[in-house]
Amino acid sequence: MSSGHPHASGSVVAFCGGIGGAKLALGLTHVVPADKLTIVVNTGDDFRHFGLHVSPDVDTVLYTLSGRANPETGWGRAGESWRFMETVGDLGGETWFALGDTDLALHAVRTARLDKDDTLTAITRDLAAAMGIEAAVLPATDHRLATVVETDAGVLPFQRYFVERKCAPVVRAIRFDGADTALPGERVQAALTAPDLSAIVICPSNPYLSIDPILAIPGMRGLIEAAAAPVVAVSPLVGGTAVKGPLAKIMGELDRSLTHASVLDHYDGLVGTLLVDRMDAPGTADRRMRIAPTLMTSLADRIALARCVLEAAAEASQ
Amino acid sequence: MSSGHPHASGSVVAFCGGIGGAKLALGLTHVVPADKLTIVVNTGDDFRHFGLHVSPDVDTVLYTLSGRANPETGWGRAGESWRFMETVGDLGGETWFALGDTDLALHAVRTARLDKDDTLTAITRDLAAAMGIEAAVLPATDHRLATVVETDAGVLPFQRYFVERKCAPVVRAIRFDGADTALPGERVQAALTAPDLSAIVICPSNPYLSIDPILAIPGMRGLIEAAAAPVVAVSPLVGGTAVKGPLAKIMGELDRSLTHASVLDHYDGLVGTLLVDRMDAPGTADRRMRIAPTLMTSLADRIALARCVLEAAAEASQ
Numbered sequence: 001m002s003s004g005h006p007h008a009s010g011s012v013v014a015f016c017g018g019i020g021g022a023k024l025a026l027g028l029t030h031v032v033p034a035d036k037l038t039i040v041v042n043t044g045d046d047f048r049h050f051g052l053h054v055s056p057d058v059d060t061v062l063y064t065l066s067g068r069a070n071p072e073t074g075w076g077r078a079g080e081s082w083r084f085m086e087t088v089g090d091l092g093g094e095t096w097f098a099l100g101d102t103d104l105a106l107h108a109v110r111t112a113r114l115d116k117d118d119t120l121t122a123i124t125r126d127l128a129a130a131m132g133i134e135a136a137v138l139p140a141t142d143h144r145l146a147t148v149v150e151t152d153a154g155v156l157p158f159q160r161y162f163v164e165r166k167c168a169p170v171v172r173a174i175r176f177d178g179a180d181t182a183l184p185g186e187r188v189q190a191a192l193t194a195p196d197l198s199a200i201v202i203c204p205s206n207p208y209l210s211i212d213p214i215l216a217i218p219g220m221r222g223l224i225e226a227a228a229a230p231v232v233a234v235s236p237l238v239g240g241t242a243v244k245g246p247l248a249k250i251m252g253e254l255d256r257s258l259t260h261a262s263v264l265d266h267y268d269g270l271v272g273t274l275l276v277d278r279m280d281a282p283g284t285a286d287r288r289m290r291i292a293p294t295l296m297t298s299l300a301d302r303i304a305l306a307r308c309v310l311e312a313a314a315e316a317s318q
Numbered sequence: 319m320s321s322g323h324p325h326a327s328g329s330v331v332a333f334c335g336g337i338g339g340a341k342l343a344l345g346l347t348h349v350v351p352a353d354k355l356t357i358v359v360n361t362g363d364d365f366r367h368f369g370l371h372v373s374p375d376v377d378t379v380l381y382t383l384s385g386r387a388n389p390e391t392g393w394g395r396a397g398e399s400w401r402f403m404e405t406v407g408d409l410g411g412e413t414w415f416a417l418g419d420t421d422l423a424l425h426a427v428r429t430a431r432l433d434k435d436d437t438l439t440a441i442t443r444d445l446a447a448a449m450g451i452e453a454a455v456l457p458a459t460d461h462r463l464a465t466v467v468e469t470d471a472g473v474l475p476f477q478r479y480f481v482e483r484k485c486a487p488v489v490r491a492i493r494f495d496g497a498d499t500a501l502p503g504e505r506v507q508a509a510l511t512a513p514d515l516s517a518i519v520i521c522p523s524n525p526y527l528s529i530d531p532i533l534a535i536p537g538m539r540g541l542i543e544a545a546a547a548p549v550v551a552v553s554p555l556v557g558g559t560a561v562k563g564p565l566a567k568i569m570g571e572l573d574r575s576l577t578h579a580s581v582l583d584h585y586d587g588l589v590g591t592l593l594v595d596r597m598d599a600p601g602t603a604d605r606r607m608r609i610a611p612t613l614m615t616s617l618a619d620r621i622a623l624a625r626c627v628l629e630a631a632a633e634a635s636q
Binding site: 050053086092093094102104106111112114127 | 432445
């Protein structure tokens with residue numbers, strides 16, 4: 001890319017998990033034309049609950065991009081009601097995973113179509129369209145891939161670790177069941193091999209829990225490495241700790257230092273540029289690091305960071 | 319039985335479907351001690367919708383016996399809300415089968431346990447207990463058994479015929495998929511072989527759609543025939559037509575006359591006494607028929623009919 005203008009400079013593929021990643025994805029929708037933007041979302045958190053297929057990260061992205069996200073929780077829908085959940089409790093059912101009355105509809109519609117052998121990709125496309133989302137939101141794979149956490153309290157399926165146990169058990173290792181036989185979604189492959197691809201973005205999601213399941217899909221790393229476009233990641237660390245979630249705890253448990261260098265190491269040569277927050281400037285020795293306002297509070301913050309990402313990609317391409 | 323007192327005269331097993339049958343089942347709970355009453359419910363209507371296992375007749379019985387039933391619809395829960403269903407519609411999902419926000423909880427809790435290989439019998443027992451129901455509510459079988467309707471519009475799964483198509487297609491035949499390999503539930507078998515069994519009741523449910531699926535289970539008829547207790551059925555016809563539902567239409571389509579004699583014929587020697595409504599008195603030639611107030615509008619009507627059923631059983635045993 002030779003253009004200094006980050007807008008409309010080509011197509012963009014962004015990888016993300018849920019809350020933090022979805023914020024940057026929303027920012028990107030404001031600076032990249034919808035037909036040029038592909039959001040590739042982690043499906044390692046997916047599970048069946050009450051018989052329903054829940055795709056937590058895909059849901060969060062759909063709700064965030066369509067303005068339906070609950071701003072207080074970061075997950076689920078705004079204006080939610082909980083009569084279903086209360087009744088589940090009355091009937092002696094499991095209440096550790098909160099499903100709102102309107103959120104349930106998304107899982108139900110998805111499950112009905114999965115049970116008719118539709119792909120998660122096709123279903124997500126139609127759900128996104130029904131919600132008025134124009135950018136392409138793609139599950140990383142249509143195959144089963146389940147994040148499993150090996151802890152001092154035993155081997156836990158992701159949601160049991162993350163939601164039910166509130167990340168309290170000490171993590172020993174993280175694995176992705178089914179990853180060895182999964183394949184990148186066809187539209188993911190197409191987006192990563194598009195001739196006009198100008199940036200691959202790794203959102204500030206948890207590298208271990210949200211990005212690794214995507215990278216664990218055979219062929220995914222190869223597609224990224226083969227792309228001519230620069231890879232720009234946003235560090236999920238700010239001021240020496242994680243903005244949200246269990247990242248700092250997990251990095252400690254896995255004996256990783258809580259540094260941007262550690263994040264770069266983790267991505268193992270894949271990332272050309274790592275955007276790190278302004279407040280971490282003194283520690284940014286690696287020439288691959290670049291300062292940016294990575295803490296996103298407002299919509300303006302999300303858009304500003306998205307612009308920085310595109311600028312970094314444009315510079316890296318020069 | 320030699321006692322003229324219908325109460326506490328022994329144990330009672332009642333077979334029923336949904337709405338009409340559940341009304342008499344409720345009446346029976348008022349005149350039979352809870353530990354002596356077993357309600358055996360049709361599962362031919364069961365199906366998976368949105369991935370959830372729905373047992374419409376079991377649900378209606380649970381809601382009816384626990385005072386939760388919606389008095390206006392006859393199905394579903396009182397005080398229901400519909401945010402789930404509205405959102406399903408917004409997302410382009412199927413809305414032909416209405417599932418309320420609180421009703422959904424029952425299906426979700428059931429499905430979660432079925433997916434862990436619990437039996438429908440055990441799950442229904444716990445749901446009934448959570449709802450404060452003391453009588454035994456038993457699905458007729460723990461095996462899969464699906465009512466399928468052969469019509470002039472093709473072969474339709476029961477709910478597609480009954481709810482989606484509103485019984486409009488002309489019925490040619492009714493079959494019960496899986497019936498050949500099903501077995502009566504263990505507790506159903508125990509109830510039908512109890513030494514103190516004093517009455518077997520066939521509620522005024524649709525004989526073709528609600529009772530036949532139960533009788534189609536291999537061994538069920540034999541258990542009824544082998545029981546020493548009399549079999550008392552309540553005719554679902556009043557004044558020459560069905561009280562509710564598609565019964566009259568189906569009987570016409572299957573070339574059956576809309577008469578109590580036709581109902582007796584249908585049960586093919588199984589029924590010793592058929593209770594028919596007072597208004598049909600002139601037509602009751604068969605000595606197996608007995609007059610009773612079978613139209614149930616109020617709770618008092620349900621209890622009065624339950625008493626008549628037990629009286630008829632007591633007389634038949636004398």
